[in-house]
Amino acid sequence: MSVLNTIDQASPWHPGERVLQDQAGVAGRMEELGRRVLRDHLIDQHRAFYPQLPFIVLGTVDGEGDAWATIRAANPGFLQSPDPHTLNVRLGWEPEDPAQAGLGDGAAIGMLGIELHTRRRNRLNGTIRRSGPEGFDVDVGQSYGNCPKYIQLRDFHFVRDPSAGSVTAPAILKTLDTGDRQMIASADTFFVATYAEFENGERQADVSHRGGKPGFVRVGDDGVLTIPDFAGNLFFNTLGNILANGRAGLVFADFDTGDLLQLSGDAHVVVDTPEIAAFEGAERLWRFTPRRIIRRPDALPLRWASQMDGQSPSLRMTGSWGEAERRLSESTA
Numbered sequence: 318m319s320v321l322n323t324i325d326q327a328s329p330w331h332p333g334e335r336v337l338q339d340q341a342g343v344a345g346r347m348e349e350l351g352r353r354v355l356r357d358h359l360i361d362q363h364r365a366f367y368p369q370l371p372f373i374v375l376g377t378v379d380g381e382g383d384a385w386a387t388i389r390a391a392n393p394g395f396l397q398s399p400d401p402h403t404l405n406v407r408l409g410w411e412p413e414d415p416a417q418a419g420l421g422d423g424a425a426i427g428m429l430g431i432e433l434h435t436r437r438r439n440r441l442n443g444t445i446r447r448s449g450p451e452g453f454d455v456d457v458g459q460s461y462g463n464c465p466k467y468i469q470l471r472d473f474h475f476v477r478d479p480s481a482g483s484v485t486a487p488a489i490l491k492t493l494d495t496g497d498r499q500m501i502a503s504a505d506t507f508f509v510a511t512y513a514e515f516e517n518g519e520r521q522a523d524v525s526h527r528g529g530k531p532g533f534v535r536v537g538d539d540g541v542l543t544i545p546d547f548a549g550n551l552f553f554n555t556l557g558n559i560l561a562n563g564r565a566g567l568v569f570a571d572f573d574t575g576d577l578l579q580l581s582g583d584a585h586v587v588v589d590t591p592e593i594a595a596f597e598g599a600e601r602l603w604r605f606t607p608r609r610i611i612r613r614p615d616a617l618p619l620r621w622a623s624q625m626d627g628q629s630p631s632l633r634m635t636g637s638w639g640e641a642e643r644r645l646s647e648s649t650a
Contacts, residue, residue: 383581426445473620
């Protein structure tokens, strides 16, 4: 596991993020932008945003150093900001969720507040303060808004009391089966947790949305996932953490059934391959090899329905692996 030097207080970015910003030719501009938009507190707009959410996306790190992404749902109001530096999270203990192992007192956490029906979102990372099993406070480390690109619009509804868990036990898997592969290959949305670790023992966790047309995630015969990286905010939080650390956790949701597929494993960034030019909209790729796989049927009490014409305009300018493979075949014919 790579450990970074102590956080450079003069820069808003850690070395992994800065490497990719430099490669993209935006390092100088991002230094200035980062100082303006990365806040150590929640602005009033975001303090009002979190209490209306019916779910939150979390990124945690377990005792083995593995990253996990998860989605936790509750009645709106379970998230409150009593002051600009604190987010209160009222969620009970969920032992079947592998991300729960990283929700202890003093642990680093990444959070993504996102409304799929409006495309609004806010990223937050910080440190957990826990006083009991029914919830915890997060001391805000960084908070910032995210652009609405690549988000499929979806409306939600609850199908049961969110305090009632699934009656189906999770399945711990060694490899992806046919159903898992189909779930990934047909997905237009997933979430990814990553983190950076510093010499002083501090961790900085992150969790991010990834979206594309169905088919934008390729599952190889060897179980390795390949994901295009589209034009974004140039922060490179996810890929910068992967460069620094190499650990990642992914969660795919079945929006019709509430099933979750959670994967934890190893990732690396790819910047030089013909596949990048062949995949429309891709600026680089990253690959993920799962080591731990957990399928949790009916884990979520929510269901979502895609809005008619709800595809992001940005998505219409991206491709799929089927199209990329045709281009590669034509270029070598």
